[in-house]
Amino acid sequence: MTAVLQLTDVVRVHGEAPHEVQALRGVSFAAYAGELVAVMGPSGSGKSTLLTIAGGLDQPTSGAVTVEGVDLARLGQPERARMRRTSIGYVFQGFNLIPALTAAENVALPRELDGVAPRQARAEARQALEEVGIPHLADRFPDDMSGGQQQRVAIARAVVAERRLILADEPTGALDTETGEEILRLLRARCDAGAAGVLVTHEARHAAWADRVVFLRDGVVVDETGADRAETLTEPAAR
Amino acid sequence: MSVKHALLALLEQEPMYGYQLRAEFEQRTGTTWPLNVGQVYTTLSRLERDGLAQGGGEDTEGHVIYRITDAGRDEVATWFTTPVARTQPPRDELAIKLALAVTVPGVDVATVIQQQRSATMAALQDYTRLKRQATGTARAELAWSLVLDSLVFAAEAEVRWLDHCEARLRRAAAELDVQNSRLTDGTSSVKREFRRSTGETHADRTRR
Incomplete structure (x- = not known):
């Protein structure tokens, strides 16, 4: 099974030397159909950059991003815009x-x-x-x-x-606890129905709705919980 | 945890025997704090000794039925209207571990923090999974869901505290770096200020 979203060695540098800022320093990351992945990290860890790159709203300095097997870098501007409208859904904190x-x-x-x-x-x-x-x-x-x-x-x-790909950036940030939970329930249901979801958040309680939690620090993935889930999805034991 | 008061409160609902009490307790709290039947009967005999409950009468299967006394009812009312004491914080192994990790030389504190964060996060994912299943509106199910919320909030607080520890340790390390570089590079802040104001670059200095 191919990942709905695949980031490979993604680097994103903002600005130019000597003032350049490395927002992402070689991030590899995948989201499969039917799973919700949370990306957790403090502000400045690169999590929002990761999401905008995953959604084709920004391009990596190096590395590859594929959505449903299509390399976003190989697409022209119009095709990329079309991809954003037809394959990718965004949910932002500010609605x-x-x-x-x-x-x-x-x-x-x-x-x-x-x-x-x-x-x-x-x-x-x-x-x-x-x-x-x-x-x-x-x-x-x-x-x-x-x-x-x-x-x-x-x-x-x-x-x-x-x-097939839902990207959510702190979607519950402006909502009270119970309403926020309903929103997560909806995202979760959508992923259970077959979409791949990526949820960026700094709140552990929200990240806990995900199948996997990826920890981002200074533009690098430092750890992951529930890592076996994607494995079992990609390689069913029956095979 | 006050098993005594929990059982008394259940008896206020209706007279019950030991196994029933345990089942009712676990229906409301999941198996988060498992009670063994021995513990239930020991508690019941203490309640009887103290005049808070009374055993007597058997059902058709020979179980001894316990009922609450008036003194027991007063005790339950007092329990519900008294806040849980917070005078002595329970021993917190994680806080102790971290306090030692930051002081004992050679410990990789960042790894200690991240490992704990992953473990706590995994527990939080489990609780959330259980919560997703507990959607009923029956009273006992609601009670269980609230207990789960309590576990969720506690685990969340732990993750937040770990984030906070990490941020503070990083800041402390950064400050230490600045101090060290002042000590070792032999450049006084006055000199540096001079260079900046004159626009002298590193290249200028090496050329000299």
Whole structure:
């Protein structure tokens, strides 16, 4: 089985010598279908850089990033943008919804950008909203929703049309404990349904929802818990 | 942990025999703090001695049924309305281990911290997995889920404390480095300040 996301020896240097900052110093990392991987580290450890690179929003200085077997570096700008819209879903701490669009329109937007007919995009959006438990809020605007509801919309947008890789950067940061837990439950359910998820967080309680926890320090992976999980997934004992 | 009060509180609900008490206790708390039946019966006989419970009457299978007395009810009420004492912190092996690790020469403290963090994180993952399964709204299941939350918060606090220790040790090490370099490179801060203000570079100095 190939990894949905594979980072190989990824280095990311910001700025130039002598003031260069090595945000990532040779990180190799994979996320497989059906698993949620948490990346934990203090601020400045490189975890957000790792996520933006994994999602094709930033390019590594060296090393390779493949999503569903496709090397992002080999893609041109338009193909990469298309990949971001069709294969990858993002969830941010700040929700990043467009205030002038309703919940359903926000969720449908990436599909419409991708050339899907508006009618179908809208239908897919409603299905995604149903999946995250808020079909009744489809016509609501973000400002008329609570933080937890907005984050559910953001998750619906991240998973609409069966995207296989979900990247979440501190998705529960702005929410209270119980609402945050519901959001993690949703991410978890999505991964149990077959997506690969990467959750960046500095909170152990949230990382604990993952199958594996990767510890990042100064741009290097220093340790990992539950490391056997990916192995058993890739090489079933029956074979 | 006060087994005595826990059992009394259960007896307030209804009269029960030993095995039943153990089952009820574990339904609410999981097997986090396993009780053996011997312990239950020893506690029951102490409760009887102190006049807080009374054994008597048997069910059809010959189990001795215990019921709570009025004094027992008062005792339970007092227990619930008194905060758990925090006067003496329980012995914390991890805190002790770390206190020694930072002082005994030759110990790789960073590794001690990371190993513990991984182990605690793995436990936290286990608790969270159990929590995901405990979604019922029945009273006893809710109780068990709250006990799990307590374990989750405690493990989380431990990870946070380890993060904090690591950050403080790093800062201390960085400060020590600065002090050492001041001592060893023979360059006074005045000289360095001079070089910076005149724009003299390392290359200039080596050329000289």
